[in-house]
Amino acid sequence: xxxxxQSPRYKIIEKRQSVAFWCNPISGHATLYxxxxxxxQGPKLLIQFQNNGVVxxxxxxxxxxxxxxxxGVDSTLKIQPAKLEDSAVYLCASSLGSGVGGxxxxxxxxxxxx
Amino acid sequence: xxxxKQNSPSLSVQEGRISILNCDYTNSMFDYFLWYKKYxxxxxxxxxxxxxxxxxxxDGRFTVFLNKSAKHLSLHIVxxxxxxxxxxxxxxxxxxxxxxxVFGQGTRLTINP
Numbered sequence: 001x002x003x004x005x006q007s008p009r010y011k012i013i014e015k016r017q018s019v020a021f022w023c024n025p026i027s028g029h030a031t032l033y034x035x036x037x038x039x040x041q042g043p044k045l046l047i048q049f050q051n052n053g054v055v056x057x058x059x060x061x062x063x064x065x066x067x068x069x070x071x072g073v074d075s076t077l078k079i080q081p082a083k084l085e086d087s088a089v090y091l092c093a094s095s096l097g098s099g100v101g102g103x104x105x106x107x108x109x110x111x112x113x114x
Numbered sequence: 115x116x117x118x119k120q121n122s123p124s125l126s127v128q129e130g131r132i133s134i135l136n137c138d139y140t141n142s143m144f145d146y147f148l149w150y151k152k153y154x155x156x157x158x159x160x161x162x163x164x165x166x167x168x169x170x171x172x173d174g175r176f177t178v179f180l181n182k183s184a185k186h187l188s189l190h191i192v193x194x195x196x197x198x199x200x201x202x203x204x205x206x207x208x209x210x211x212x213x214x215x216v217f218g219q220g221t222r223l224t225i226n227p
Binding site: 004031033040041042043044045048056091093095103104105106107108 | 150159
């Protein structure tokens with residue numbers, strides 16, 4: 001079974017620029033999550049999709065972050081404009097939706113904002 | 115508000131000995147708990163979980179203990195091996211909700227030969 005694919009692996013941008021991350025979940029996984037992991041902290045949920053609908057985006061800074069999951073498969077997370085404090089690893093995860101034990105994470109995208 | 119806390123940022127253990135990682139939580143609605151292991155440049159991988167109806171779950175060298183009254187759980191690794199060196203995250207969920215996980219800050223475990 002192929003894992004959760006994320007790209008790019010690394011990205012360095014200047015503050016106020018925009019950036020986008022891509023995630024391809026495990027085939028058949030209905031639920032997709034984006035997490036932000038700041039250095040020295042645990043992952044924090046940004047947004048959760050069930051198929052192509054948003055289940056929870058309560059912790060997504062909507063003034064600068066946006067995410068979509070067209071056709072209920074791939075997803076993109078965008079930051080515009082980026083701030084220094086957005087430097088983090090952005091993790092995508094997917095699950096069948098039948099239980100939390102089924103979470104599978106991708107390797108993440110490390111974003112550095114300078 | 116840190117609902118899941120891992121108060122030890124790092125832990126160093128001799129190979130072959132027991133590693134004990136601790137986690138505390140504040141939200142009494144949490145009823146499902148997990149441990150994830152993370153190597154550098156990789157995403158977290160699921161290790162072991164426990165439901166609140168149990169107080170112990172064992173899988174090979176890994177055992178998780180849950181003390182609901184104290185809102186505390188721990189992960190025991192026996193015997194510890196060099197490949198166990200990684201960052202360990204405790205996570206919790208209210209399964210009645212949307213299955214989102216709330217993570218602790220992580221503990222970096224180093225196994226010394």
